[in-house]
Amino acid sequence: MSVTHPTGLPATSRAWHLVARPKGWPTPDDFALREIPIDEPGPGEILVRNTHMSVDPYMRGRMNDVKSYVPPFALDEPMDGGAVGVVVAVGPDTPEYRPGDHVTHRLGWREYALVAAKDTGAVNPDAAPLSAYLGVLGMTGLTAYAGLLRSAAFQEGDAVFVSGAAGAVGSQVGQIARLKGASRVIGSAGSDEKVRLLLDEYGFDAAFNYKNGPVAEQLREAAPDGIDVYFDNVGGDHLAAAIDSLHVHGRVAACGMIAQYNATEPSPAPHNLPLIVGKRLRIQGLLVSDHFDLRPQFLNEVGGWLRDGSLRHRETVVPGIENAVDAFLGMLRGENVGKMIVSLDD
Secondary structure, three states: OOOEOOOOOEOEEEEEEEOOOOOOOOOHHHEEEEEEEOOOOOOOEEEEEEEEEEOOOHHHHOOOOOOOOOOOOOEOOEOOEOEEEEEEEEOOOOOOOOOOOEEEEOEOOEOEEEEEHHHOEEEOOOOOOHHHHHOOOOHHHHHHHHHHHHHOOOOOOOEEEEOOOOEHHHHHHHHHHHHOOOOEEEEEEOOHHHHHHHHHOOOOOEEEEHHHOOHHHHHHHHOOOOEEEEEEOOOHHHHHHHHHHEEEEEEEEEOOOHHHOOOOOOOOOOOOOOHHHHOOOEEEEOOHHHHHHHHHHHHHHHHHHHHHOOOOOOEEEEEOHHHHHHHHHHHHOOOOOEEEEEEOOO
């Protein structure tokens, strides 16, 4: 039976906790779904019923107790991440919102979130489905946009290679490159079905299944004249292959290295790193938080492409908060096509 405050607002919420730090691949035993109390909103606060939450590769790194650009998840505390939901209550002195408004925020992995209004962003459910604000119009989309255009300094006529190209970020990178005038867009993916998606729906010029043979050989066949830009979501053999194929003064946007997230031993560096010197390559790490100034431009341009059908996107939606860990583990295994979303409304 649910518990409520005298005002009728919920007094508790289910939330996922990290209860053990994974060694290698996470398992369901590393997580627990528990009840947590919810306070009524105070000044400057709103209470949000989450309708959708995001699971993303970077969350695996936060499960390790190591210093990084974002603090690790605390053990036996609610986890957090991107979410979108509907405002159900507004605290005093909070004129920005009223009940029924929709917002994005960073307190996912739970059914209800008490959050400072200043830490949220208003979204319009009539302009796009709510889940889109976690993917194609959210941090995922901005990562693709800023990573390609700013970090990789894309120029019209560049040949672009994207690893993990059927994922949420990679699929958008490839399409933006095409729309911006790339001479050739190449993608790698983990199944023949995903390769067909890249070619038939997203408009890539070439694509290959990295499980079908050495990445370096398949990339050379797909891009016989070489590449100018590599957008890296994978690392490992993909990065080594890209270094081989990059032209002089080529650029790499290093967004993620999912191939190494669950390694229990240090991964060897690409064997061909000396080529970085001779080719004068530039490798630029990418954190979307460095590029929030691009958000208005991003929403305007990508929103236009979505409205006129120039840019396509897919989502893999898993229903129910009780299935959030399964969705996260499935995303790490590459089971999703496009953005992996957990719907809390189903």
